[in-house]
Amino acid sequence: xxxxxxxxxxxxxxxxxxxxxxxxxxxxxxxxxxxxxxxxxxxxxxxxxxxxxxxxxxxxxxxxxxxxxxxxxxxxxxxxxxxxxxxxxxxxxxxxxxxxxxxxxxxxxxxxxxxxxxxxxxxxxxxxxxxxxxxxxxxxxxxxxxxxxxxxxxxxxxxxxxxxxxxxxxxxxxxxxxxxxxxxxxxxxxxxxxxxxxxxxxxxxxxxxxxxxxxxxxxxxxxxxxxxxxxxxxxxxxxxxxxxxxxxxxxxxxxxxxxxxxxxxxxxxxxxxxxxxxxxxxxxxxxxxxxxxxxxxxxxxxxxxxxxxxxxxxxxxxxxxxxxxxxxxxxxxxxxxxxxxxxxxxxxxxxxxxxxxxxxxxxxxxxxxxxxxxxxxxxxxxxxxxxxxxxxxxxxxxxxxxxxxxxxxxxxxxxxxxxxxxxxxxxxxxxxxxxxxxxxxxxxxxxxxxxxxxxxxxxxxxxxxxxxx
Amino acid sequence: xxxxxxxxxxxxxxxxxxxxxxxxxxxxxxxxxxxxxxxxxxxxxxxxxxxxxxxxxxxxxxxxxxxxxxxxxxxxxxxxxxxxxxxxxxxxxxxxxxxxxxxxxxxxxxxxxxxxxxxxxxxxxxxxxxxxxxxxxxxxxxxxxxxxxxxxxxxxxxxxxxxxxxxxxxxxxxxxxxxxxxxxxxxxxxxxxxxxxxxxxxxxxxxxxxxxxxxxxxxxxxxxxxxxxxxxxxxxxxxxxxxxxxxxxxxxxxxxxxxxxxxxxxxxxxxxxxxxxxxxxxxxxxxxxxxxxxxxxxxxxxxxxxxxxxxxxxxxxxxxxxxxxxxxxxxxxxxxxxxxxxxxxxxxxxxxxxxxxxxxxxxxxxxxxxxxxxxxxxxxxxxxxxxxxxxxxxxxxxxxxxxxxxxxxxxxxxxxxxxxxxxxxxxxxxxxxxxxxxxxxxxxxxxxxxxxxxxxxxxxxxxxxxxxxxxxxxxxxxxxxxxxxxxxxxxxxxxxxxxxxxxxxxxxxxxx
Ligand SMILES: Cc1ncc(COP(=O)(O)O)c(C=O)c1O
Numbered sequence: 001x002x003x004x005x006x007x008x009x010x011x012x013x014x015x016x017x018x019x020x021x022x023x024x025x026x027x028x029x030x031x032x033x034x035x036x037x038x039x040x041x042x043x044x045x046x047x048x049x050x051x052x053x054x055x056x057x058x059x060x061x062x063x064x065x066x067x068x069x070x071x072x073x074x075x076x077x078x079x080x081x082x083x084x085x086x087x088x089x090x091x092x093x094x095x096x097x098x099x100x101x102x103x104x105x106x107x108x109x110x111x112x113x114x115x116x117x118x119x120x121x122x123x124x125x126x127x128x129x130x131x132x133x134x135x136x137x138x139x140x141x142x143x144x145x146x147x148x149x150x151x152x153x154x155x156x157x158x159x160x161x162x163x164x165x166x167x168x169x170x171x172x173x174x175x176x177x178x179x180x181x182x183x184x185x186x187x188x189x190x191x192x193x194x195x196x197x198x199x200x201x202x203x204x205x206x207x208x209x210x211x212x213x214x215x216x217x218x219x220x221x222x223x224x225x226x227x228x229x230x231x232x233x234x235x236x237x238x239x240x241x242x243x244x245x246x247x248x249x250x251x252x253x254x255x256x257x258x259x260x261x262x263x264x265x266x267x268x269x270x271x272x273x274x275x276x277x278x279x280x281x282x283x284x285x286x287x288x289x290x291x292x293x294x295x296x297x298x299x300x301x302x303x304x305x306x307x308x309x310x311x312x313x314x315x316x317x318x319x320x321x322x323x324x325x326x327x328x329x330x331x332x333x334x335x336x337x338x339x340x341x342x343x344x345x346x347x348x349x350x351x352x353x354x355x356x357x358x359x360x361x362x363x364x365x366x367x368x369x370x371x372x373x374x375x376x377x378x379x380x381x382x383x384x385x386x387x388x389x390x391x392x393x394x395x396x397x398x399x400x401x402x403x404x405x406x407x408x409x410x411x412x413x414x415x416x417x418x419x420x421x422x423x424x425x426x427x428x429x430x431x432x433x434x435x436x437x438x439x440x441x442x443x444x445x446x447x448x449x450x451x452x453x454x455x456x457x458x459x460x461x462x463x464x465x466x467x468x469x
Numbered sequence: 470x471x472x473x474x475x476x477x478x479x480x481x482x483x484x485x486x487x488x489x490x491x492x493x494x495x496x497x498x499x500x501x502x503x504x505x506x507x508x509x510x511x512x513x514x515x516x517x518x519x520x521x522x523x524x525x526x527x528x529x530x531x532x533x534x535x536x537x538x539x540x541x542x543x544x545x546x547x548x549x550x551x552x553x554x555x556x557x558x559x560x561x562x563x564x565x566x567x568x569x570x571x572x573x574x575x576x577x578x579x580x581x582x583x584x585x586x587x588x589x590x591x592x593x594x595x596x597x598x599x600x601x602x603x604x605x606x607x608x609x610x611x612x613x614x615x616x617x618x619x620x621x622x623x624x625x626x627x628x629x630x631x632x633x634x635x636x637x638x639x640x641x642x643x644x645x646x647x648x649x650x651x652x653x654x655x656x657x658x659x660x661x662x663x664x665x666x667x668x669x670x671x672x673x674x675x676x677x678x679x680x681x682x683x684x685x686x687x688x689x690x691x692x693x694x695x696x697x698x699x700x701x702x703x704x705x706x707x708x709x710x711x712x713x714x715x716x717x718x719x720x721x722x723x724x725x726x727x728x729x730x731x732x733x734x735x736x737x738x739x740x741x742x743x744x745x746x747x748x749x750x751x752x753x754x755x756x757x758x759x760x761x762x763x764x765x766x767x768x769x770x771x772x773x774x775x776x777x778x779x780x781x782x783x784x785x786x787x788x789x790x791x792x793x794x795x796x797x798x799x800x801x802x803x804x805x806x807x808x809x810x811x812x813x814x815x816x817x818x819x820x821x822x823x824x825x826x827x828x829x830x831x832x833x834x835x836x837x838x839x840x841x842x843x844x845x846x847x848x849x850x851x852x853x854x855x856x857x858x859x860x861x862x863x864x865x866x867x868x869x870x871x872x873x874x875x876x877x878x879x880x881x882x883x884x885x886x887x888x889x890x891x892x893x894x895x896x897x898x899x900x901x902x903x904x905x906x907x908x909x910x911x912x913x914x915x916x917x918x919x920x921x922x923x924x925x926x927x928x929x930x931x932x933x934x935x936x937x938x939x940x941x942x943x944x945x946x947x948x949x950x951x952x953x954x955x956x957x958x959x960x961x962x963x964x965x966x967x968x969x970x971x972x973x974x975x976x977x978x979x980x981x
Pocket of ligand 1: 335601602603634637678709731748
């Protein structure tokens, strides 16, 4: 099966029309010695065979339908209502491309316009684009935009050490050729292991600073109060820089949006909004900013207009910002984005609405707090996180996190927390646990029970388990 | 035919989702941190489905008809790919799980890396970049890191042919390089004289799209590679057009040092209304250690192994330990994630658009080497056939055998006052999606047509006839074109108005 429709007779007829004998003749421009190389790939499979093989391959994974998951750290296990996949499976949506021709793309365009509107509502911003590749690149694009807003005159980027480590890394990758200095995220600057030292960040602000970025709730799940962040925002603005906030969009269903505490740009990972966890992608980076910066946004923007009959319609707009027009003068090179993931996010937000989203956020909050308090009461476990936190919290384990996680996985069918020692050496022995609406009380109690036994079970034979999953 | 905004069908108190009750004791919410207002729509599940289904019906996609958007490879998206990516064993895995618990995912990624290496001739591949432009950024950063690693800091220029896509110069600028435009010659190749004149020790590299955006295979590709290499530069390949080359030529053998693939073009993964795509990057051995990561490597491979034939890694592992137990055999096939030694760093979080990788993997396994070669051959056959059917009616600025696409020079000259945009809009009345228009920039009024291999002769003939009919209309009744399209859900939209006073979101009506 090759998905090509031609019969040999049709191929011959077409070759005759072109005026060549053999299809090989069409490749005369390819250097002869290098033409038609040997390519060794596995033999082709029928649809039945490939599906069997993929089924087998996928089942060799431990997946979240069969294991209890308390792992988050930037990729989240949230419920996806059935309608979401039904909508994004409509091939009118997924087999189209960028809506360059608006007359035959109103479906895509209107869904993006609605998505932009919902992201603005969530973040408290006035303009949002059609998406970036993920939360990390969205943050990198915020940096590019801040530098562009300063007309390239500012060269310093201040990152909080409580931003997702991979986002900070991505910002550094993106900017390595731009002559910027990226500062502020030395983990040694954390107070009591995981607390953000806002004064230390503020002290770095100067007239060369393009932007200062914080994550709220931060990588450890903790939240700063709007009042404190507003103070930080004021200091950032005082220095003539931009204040960028990265936020878990689910948290924004319940907590004060960054627009209310002085953010100029709000970015984040949109995956929690109706997108499969899918081993890290495809996800979407949402990106929103204040109105005054809209002409500096990268990527696709959809705007409202009218057709020749005066009917409302939507188009890609402000295209003069983009690479296909500005070429080497563009501030970003983004072309394809994550449109279908943004569609999923839009359908998710529409389905949940303001009440549903708030309910999800509350469930996460209450369940995480319940889990944290139960674990904190266990001998040998220490809750490092302090109030307020959202759906993630840090626990110091009585033994190495990797050891304990293997025990949880092998003996209890639990996917444990993120091993913070991997990137924060001073937090070796600490795990970042995540609880969402997907974790029932029974599942949380099961985790607590597993942790209780872990302390003495690990040393001995790991086989003496009583409770199965 | 228009559809109200989802906000306009909102009714206070509605919710389209049912959620479980809270089964744990509640914790007081932190004071002063809870928001009081959130203007999301409030609709029922039926409202949601009807709204989005009706919106979908205003769209045109590959599943509806011919979508010859040049440079985008709008081939058919096999349905088995969709099933594959949704298998819960894949879709319900977390990126930070213990590698031992996601060996299925790592196997798929490792094998896809190997397949892309085999098709392109490169020594190593990273699957991390999320799209073509993201791959370009990655590739140019790799070129930069390579020069820096040699202490070669005088290279400040990136050479880019004038036919290149806008992402090429934009990616170049993001990496701190200056773009130097290289002219095309009369046959649509890179102008060798112009290239030679710009080749010196300040050149970091050349970004070449081959076949280029005119759909032409550069007749001097080997000389170009030599010229760039002899001044110490590297050759970057924009792989957007790799659909012409599967099993036809391996870019690494043509002299490319680094190239991105577009899985959403060549490897049949859907375009999603603008994404997600996937833009893996392949490199030659000397660049392998600069790849972004993590990439997937055999668990037993020595530290820093990033590429070369897979068998080697296994052999090496076996020699290394000398164990031959069954458990060991399993260990030998185990895979892990590793960061190349001098990596430019990660270009996004996690490992790439995994769901898209599954679709590309599925496609490759279903077609096999011969099927892929057949796909490229038929893509080129279809483009040449269509070009021959149209070239007597529309101007063809570069009249040569084309590869997988070709570029016409606008409407027939006798159709006064009619522009490419008018032809494009009129095509919609005939039920077709228009081609790419006004790109590449070096062709005035460009109409860039890429039929792809999944279209039948009957479809190509129908499209050719529509184009020929439109050429006639353009002369007899130009206003028919100026006012087109006539049968679409909306007519031409006022783009100037949209840009002058941008309305980028719905604003709740004031309640006072
Ligand atoms: C020749 C060429 N290069 C680069 C790109 C950018 O690829 P992407 O949209 O996947 O980022 C495109 C996109 O259409 C293209 O046609």
